[in-house]
Amino acid sequence: MGEPMIRLEDVVKRFSNSRTLAVDHLSLEIQEGETAVLVGPSGCGKTTTMKMINRLEEPTSGKIFVDGSDVMSQDPVQLRRGIGYVIQTIGLMPHRTIAQNIATVPQLLGWEDSRIKDRVAELVEMFELRDELLTRYPGELSGGQRQRVGVARALAADPPVMLMDEPFGAVDPIVRARLQDQFLDIQDRLKKTIVFVTHDIDEAIKMADRIAILNVGGTLEQYDTPKEILRKPANGFVEEFIGSERGLKRLALIKVNEIRVEEGPVVSPEDTVQRALTVMEEFGTSWASVVDGGELLGWVDAGTMHGMTTAGEATPQRFSAYVTAENSLREALDSLITSETQVAAVVWEGQRYRGILNLDQISREILG
Ligand SMILES: Nc1ncnc2c1ncn2[C@@H]1O[C@H](COP(=O)(O)OP(=O)(O)OP(=O)(O)O)[C@@H](O)[C@H]1O
Numbered sequence: 022m023g024e025p026m027i028r029l030e031d032v033v034k035r036f037s038n039s040r041t042l043a044v045d046h047l048s049l050e051i052q053e054g055e056t057a058v059l060v061g062p063s064g065c066g067k068t069t070t071m072k073m074i075n076r077l078e079e080p081t082s083g084k085i086f087v088d089g090s091d092v093m094s095q096d097p098v099q100l101r102r103g104i105g106y107v108i109q110t111i112g113l114m115p116h117r118t119i120a121q122n123i124a125t126v127p128q129l130l131g132w133e134d135s136r137i138k139d140r141v142a143e144l145v146e147m148f149e150l151r152d153e154l155l156t157r158y159p160g161e162l163s164g165g166q167r168q169r170v171g172v173a174r175a176l177a178a179d180p181p182v183m184l185m186d187e188p189f190g191a192v193d194p195i196v197r198a199r200l201q202d203q204f205l206d207i208q209d210r211l212k213k214t215i216v217f218v219t220h221d222i223d224e225a226i227k228m229a230d231r232i233a234i235l236n237v238g239g240t241l242e243q244y245d246t247p248k249e250i251l252r253k254p255a256n257g258f259v260e261e262f263i264g265s266e267r268g269l270k271r272l273a274l275i276k277v278n279e280i281r282v283e284e285g286p287v288v289s290p291e292d293t294v295q296r297a298l299t300v301m302e303e304f305g306t307s308w309a310s311v312v313d314g315g316e317l318l319g320w321v322d323a324g325t326m327h328g329m330t331t332a333g334e335a336t337p338q339r340f341s342a343y344v345t346a347e348n349s350l351r352e353a354l355d356s357l358i359t360s361e362t363q364v365a366a367v368v369w370e371g372q373r374y375r376g377i378l379n380l381d382q383i384s385r386e387i388l389g
């Protein structure tokens with residue numbers, strides 16, 4: 022990995038009127054194109070950390086680098102224009118229209134009117150806002166629409182770095198999930214370097230490449246990928262913060278194609294019954310998958326094969342649980358526990374047989 026896009030080096034923030042530290046010797050590196058999510062209880066220094074990155078606050082000690090240069094050596098106004106910022110309360114200007122709000126930074130940068138107009142239109146489409154909203158004022162929008170405008174405004178001048186302070190905080194869970202999905206889609210294309218603040222651990226797990234878990238007093242408890250944090254919380258605070266269902270949350274992050282799937286007992290329709298019974302015996306099952314030229318036909322039971330000569334004479338039955346490469350292990354687990362067989366067939370691209378998945382394999386991943 023090269024030079025990180027954002028680097029905090031032993032940063033301390035003490036407000037003059039406070040005895041406790043807001044941020045306590047914080048070191049963090051955020052790679053270009055990654056989303057780092059700061060989570061932690063109220064007052065743990067998330068907003069303060071963010072504001073030090075674009076110099077709305079200054080560190081008491083320590084250094085912060087953005088794209089290789091020390092923020093304290095840069096002109097704060099210039100610096101801020103190069104960093105998109107979604108503030109905690111959205112903060113749209115109430116007496117300016119939505120179009121004017123979105124155009125704030127491009128206007129400050131002196132873009133030509135036609136370029137601004139095109140950019141606003143592009144963002145309106147990206148965030149699925151309707152054109153008719155552009156001439157309205159923030160007070161005439163729904164909460165979810167306002168939040169999208171806040172994010173669109175921060176992206177307007179196409180800055181490489183985005184700071185997003187609880188950008189989807191003030192909406193109901195369904196709208197929030199939609200905004201999250203939409204933003205993940207957009208980020209997939211734009212590959213911004215993002216610092217994202219939330220106090221919702223599930224939002225953090227969903228949005229983050231890396232999560233920084235902060236504690237009251239501004240101390241960093243753990244900084245790692247969601248999978249690693251769920252696999253191995255650094256301490257009791259982290260464990261409590263990530264809450265119940267740690268194993269299930271972790272399974273939701275792992276795709277079936279990331280694990281080794283066992284082939285299981287497999288026969289082809291031409292195999293003799295004798296051969297089929299041998300295969301079942303090897304695997305300690307009384308059934309086998311029937312696969313013809315790579316295609317899964319179903320499964321056959323030893324008990325139905327008496328008097329037959331080949332496995333193909335038995336009618337294959339459908340597996341009651343199917344999973345594909347794209348399913349998460351959590352989805353696989355759900356289909357397993359609702360099927361009678363406790364075995365799911367894993368298929369790629371339609372019916373191409375890949376193997377079988379059972380509870381043992383999944384629980385190994387939970388512990389892994
Ligand atoms: N301007 C200020 N002057 C004095 N203390 C401040 C100031 N701004 C923040 N603080 C204090 O610094 C600490 C961290 O505040 P900060 O806003 O960074 O928390 P936060 O993690 O963003 O919390 P929340 O989840 O509630 O938004 C708090 O104890 C807060 O009271």
Ligand SMILES: [Mg+2]
Pocket residue numbers: 067068069109186
């Ligand atoms: Mg805050």
